[in-house]
Amino acid sequence: MGSDSANIANTNAIPSPQEIVVIPATQNHTASVIFVHGLGQTTFTWRAMILEGLVPKLPHVEWVLPQACSKPVTYSRGMHRPSWFDVAALPPGDAEYDEPAITESIAAIENLILSQIHRGVDSRRIILVGFSQGAALSLMVALSTLHDLGGVASLSGWIPPRARDQMIASPNVPILWCHGTADVEIPIAVGENAVSYLRKHLRDKIQYKTYPGLGHTINDEEVNDLVAWLAERTA
Numbered sequence: 262m263g264s265d266s267a268n269i270a271n272t273n274a275i276p277s278p279q280e281i282v283v284i285p286a287t288q289n290h291t292a293s294v295i296f297v298h299g300l301g302q303t304t305f306t307w308r309a310m311i312l313e314g315l316v317p318k319l320p321h322v323e324w325v326l327p328q329a330c331s332k333p334v335t336y337s338r339g340m341h342r343p344s345w346f347d348v349a350a351l352p353p354g355d356a357e358y359d360e361p362a363i364t365e366s367i368a369a370i371e372n373l374i375l376s377q378i379h380r381g382v383d384s385r386r387i388i389l390v391g392f393s394q395g396a397a398l399s400l401m402v403a404l405s406t407l408h409d410l411g412g413v414a415s416l417s418g419w420i421p422p423r424a425r426d427q428m429i430a431s432p433n434v435p436i437l438w439c440h441g442t443a444d445v446e447i448p449i450a451v452g453e454n455a456v457s458y459l460r461k462h463l464r465d466k467i468q469y470k471t472y473p474g475l476g477h478t479i480n481d482e483e484v485n486d487l488v489a490w491l492a493e494r495t496a
Contacts, residue, residue: 284324292386292495297395358423390414404428441475
């Protein structure tokens with residue numbers, strides 16, 4: 262389900278950032294999940310998994326899928342791809358930090374959070390979920406926002422080291438961190454480094470789960486763990 266380095270979608274078919282996909286709750290809407298795709302992906306990348314694997318088990322949840330703009334990506338030799346911010350390598354280097362694009366993308370997710378709050382959804386029932394670059398963005402939002410969010414789930418994600426000193430404005434946000442042990446694009450050591458950093462600030466707020474032999478993708482076990490965590494957070 263989506264290597265960040267794979268050219269998953271034809272950029273001509275990429276929706277604009279304004280074309281946010283919303284999958285309504287099938288029962289009374291009491292919680293919202295903002296699902297943030299990875300580099301080179303679109304909202305279509307995850308729609309089938311959400312509709313088939315998550316919606317039936319979480320009927321009270323509305324799903325909001327934002328779309329990144331297509332822009333030149335250094336890692337892809339300047340090719341235009343959907344990207345929340347630029348990266349020069351995978352795994353990302355410690356010094357990598359595309360501040361203008363990161364600031365813009367954080368603001369876009371914050372606006373989605375505000376939109377949900379204005380509709381009457383309690384911020385504690387709004388959860389961010391992201392894959393890879395989308396997970397990095399989701400974590401940066403969740404740990405810097407002034408809103409009291411219900412949690413953030415990182416699927417094969419990381420936290421840019423240069424972002425860490427600006428974060429932890431929200432030290433109480435629950436975190437689910439899922440990572441495959443065979444991931445070569447965002448190696449598990451990168452995830453473990455971020456989790457160790459977070460545990461110094463959040464202590465028991467983190468659930469860390471690993472999946473033996475899993476690469477830069479997801480599997481049924483990870484989806485089941487995500488469903489269980491979301492069900493608990495939105496009960």
